[in-house]
Amino acid sequence: MITTHHRHHLPVLRFPISTTTITTTISFTCHRPPPISASSSHHSHSQQEHEDKILRTHNAKSTSIFLQTSSTSQTPNGYEKAEILKLLDLSMARNRTPQFPGSIYVQSPADISVESSLPAIKTVFNGEIEDSDYDYEVIMRALEIRREVTLEIFKEAMRKGKFGITYSTNLASRLFPQFIDYVMIRAASMKQLPEFANHSFNFRAKTCLEDSNVVPLIRWLKHNGLSYPQIGKLICNSKGNIESIRSTAEWLKSIHVNGRYIGVALLRGGEKVLERNVEELDEILWVLEKNGVKREWMGYIVSRCPELLTFSMEEFKTYIDFYFDMGMNEKDFGTMVFDFPKVIGFYSLEEMNQKVAYLKEFGLSNEDVGRLLAFRPQLMGCSIEERWKPLVKYLYYLGISRDGMRRILTVKPMVFCFDLETNIVQKVQFFRDIGVQEKGIASMLVRFPALLTYSLHKKIRPVVIFLLTKAGVSQTNIGKVIGLGPELLGCSISKKLDLNVKYFLSLGIDLKTLGEMIADFPMLLRYNIDILRPKYRYLRRTMVRPLNDLIEFPRFFSYSLEERIIPRHKILMDNRVNFKLRYMLSSTDDEFHQRVEAAVQRRLMFESGISNNLESDSSTDESSDDGFNDMDIDVF
Template identity: 55%
Template sequence: MAAATLPPSHHRLHLHLHLHTPKPSPPRRLRLAAAAAASRLQNPTTTHYPNLPPPAPPPSTSLVAAEEASLAPRRTYRFPGSVPSSPTLPDTADGGLAAAAAVADDAVLRRALEVRRAVAGEVLVAALRGGKVGGLTYIRNLTSRMAPFVDRVVVEAAAMRRDRPELAHQSFNARARVYIEESGLVALVKWFKHNSMTYPQIAKVVCSSSGNLEKVRRMIKWLRSIHVKGEYLGRVLAKGDTFLSRSFEELEEIIYYMESCGVRKDWIGHVVGRCPQLLNLSMDELETRVRFYTDMGMNDNDFGTMVYDYPKALGFFSLEEMNSKVQYLKEFGLSTDELGKLMAFKPQLMACSIEERWKPLVKYLYHLNISRDGMKRMLVVQPTIFCLDLETVIAPKVQFLQDIGVRSDAVGGVLVKFPPVLTYSLYKKIRPVVIFLMTKAAVKQEDIGKVIALDPQLLGCSIVRKLEVSVKYLRSLGIYHFVLGQMVTDFPTLLRYNVDVLRPKYQYLRRVMVRPLIDLVEFPRFFSYSLEDRIVPRHQTLVENRINMKLRYMLTGSDEDFSQRVREAVERRARFEAGNVEASDSQATTDGAEATAPASQDGWEADT
């Protein structure tokens, strides 16, 4: 055999090659050299020794690290977001490597926390979707606003691994799902949505409870006990900032104090539902606010009614803002008692801004020649005016009055005489009345401004129940259409009297006084005088003295003026009967001039 005849040196060569081979699979160059040496060894005639390659260079540091990494045991499986343990780096004199490692660890921790938050958010979305709370878009919008509750889920799910051994072997997802189910969030969110709460409000309530949803359920039960009903339950929970953290004893003390101040027990739910900020007040602050109104002369009934009408007047605005508004209203000349009555009647004044609403309105009224006393009357008669917007509500109505013929210097008098005109709808109330007066009541276009200026209360009358009924009755008396327009122009208040007031006076005029209809047409103010106190007594006086005079001279003036006219008429008749015709005629001319003067004064009393 050829292999047996190999010299010992060849055996040593084969051993040497295996000892110096750096890897099981040598490089291509070494493999070629080994193949050549093997071919020479198999040829016995070969007398040359093989050429050995130079020794391999020492491996690099990265190659060593790669070998160590390949030989390290496999990393154990962890859930997404877990933080792997890293070896502690030795402290160096420079400290830069340790600082860089700390920054890297912080970034790893932050990323891990974000991953857990994302996982908890997905678990929450799955739980809400499984509970059929709403659509996917609604649920994701709700979850995006519940970041504090998601953090709570992360913390509680992590704590379950330590505190609850039966859940220690479960994954983070499973523990998060268990916490969400045990908290009862799904049922609570469905209840909130059923009570018309929006998803921002739901998220606010859930996050403000600090994860204690049982406290929210007990608070809902307590709110129901004080008669907070329907959708206001959700509003109270959403708008109440800190009362969820207060004890029920403190809340009961607030309710009891409001009841003692005049707010009825069955009103409490209405008040709290519309101003939940009341539950955030301390007892000292609440007492100060109540004393602020009672010092203006309000009794318990007025205070309770005011709080019921506008609960925000008690608990929404700051004391500084309330004091500034009260001081501004006092500048109109209101006394403290008048101001208290005004606030009890219109507490919504507290919601108006001084700079944005009241000052521009006062300046506008001043340019309409309305004095401070006139503004005071407008404020007392119709305080709603100071709550209206100037540009969109008040100014268009003033412009309309000027357009129909009311003089600019008389517009202020119209507003002072009848302030509610500014609160009526321009297109549903004011314009239809003006059109009715110009068509059905036959008021001429050039006289309509005069009619409104003389009696602006016509703009507040109902067309169907008042104006149309009066016009039909007057036309039924035989008054022509154009004649009625003249009567209304002379005496616009004629259309505001009830038919029950007009009928007995007309019957007395025609049946007892036996006066023609022309007398009524010439003096329509006849209907403004009291039948029992003015018309009947003076008519009887004329009958007793056997004299007669026009209605204008009969009814106008005071009783002394009327007695003087009667004496003069009796004297004229006596002289006439004595045959002194010339003296009677001259005296009649003088008396007629005297009788005309009081008639121009138009002293008349309204019939109520």
């Protein structure tokens, strides 16, 4: 029985292990005794001649093997290389199988050890053999056998831990040879301890596995969603210090890293995370919290970017200063790290400086870039050569200037994170297909950059089909509608567009006329019905205007009822004149008052009966091209 006190004296070995170390460790297996004397050699030769005269005839196979060992092609110690390798296999086999009677090497299940029924492996090397390929091959074969034995012991421990045969085999293949070599060398070195001197290698290997608690750890990792390749890689990364995996995992759970993210964090953090103690890990979180990252966010951040746990404190503070030097405050820094944790530990400082310098080429200042990264930190994850440069070249081809690109970047920076071929090019080609002109495409992208963030098949195309089939827009005008009102593509069909179409149809406007109104003013479908209804009610009931006035000037709904429509209507009523809606609302305040004064003068002249002067004024108006000839002035 091995006590806990004895196990504390076990030597702790770490891998990776060189071939030289392994060869040295197991060299005791192939121990060579001192050279045989000449008299001993003569005695062996005489005995061999005696055996040649008395042949065993009851077993031809055994006799054949015996004769082969006595042939002239033997090695100096009397054994062939194949025979030596066979002895190695038999002497280090875990399960000895009974042989038939008459075999040269009899193995019985009742044997206490393999040495009791086999010739001692030491007797094989009864002559001094110089270092050669022959000697190296024997030692490497012994190493392979010992590895196989250790591998089988590990599988047996897994089966006792109630793991399936397939799972145990697959996991063992991932642990071979790193962790298996660690167990093998540690078990071999334990023979030097007095308490293990008389125990077999199998017993020592089992003791090593039990002390490491690797089987319960594997079950715990499997329970948390790690696959066997991930578990195997994680155990190999620990370099034999299995306890570091458990302690680091417990620390991750304490900051609310849960489920499969524990294994992901351990794997992506690599060996450096397993080598750190809890105090060093806590210090990193303390620095983050000091600079605006909330404590309850730590689990999410570490789950998404465990690489930040691998930096030294000096490197970590350098990353933080990189963002604060761009004018970013603690609040912006904290939200940025939460939105995209990779900005703090995933990319090198050189790469980050290159991206900031490229963004400044659009005319942005250092502070502008800081605000941009705080708003959309995913930009730091985009490649300059593979993502940004092809996009800029394509936008330039469409006719968008650098100022337009700067607007796209500042208004919707996510556009610079999209793939060009699979996202932007397809949408631009779709706009061409429906009739949007090239200049219109450039202007609509600059005016409404969010257009490029919408799904072509789930958002853009369904809206276009709705306008053609349900809103009365003709095939000829659809390109004009999208070019003038790209914002329509961002509206919900069921919650916005369909409700507005039904409202206008309820006013008595037919579908074809509604399509022409939309072509004249595409934004007509974007207003809320709660805003449209009071304006229409005021137009019909207070202003006593016909529906045709609204059809001629659908932009009427774009003006404020309280600030534009009602005040100007009162001015017209007070002066007893009337204008078309276009001239009543679209002009500036100064132009409106000038037109009202001119209309009042014409009304006064009309009322005084000076018709000639009125006709003269009318001819003057027609030649002045100021729009008064089209105002449809009514006199009350």
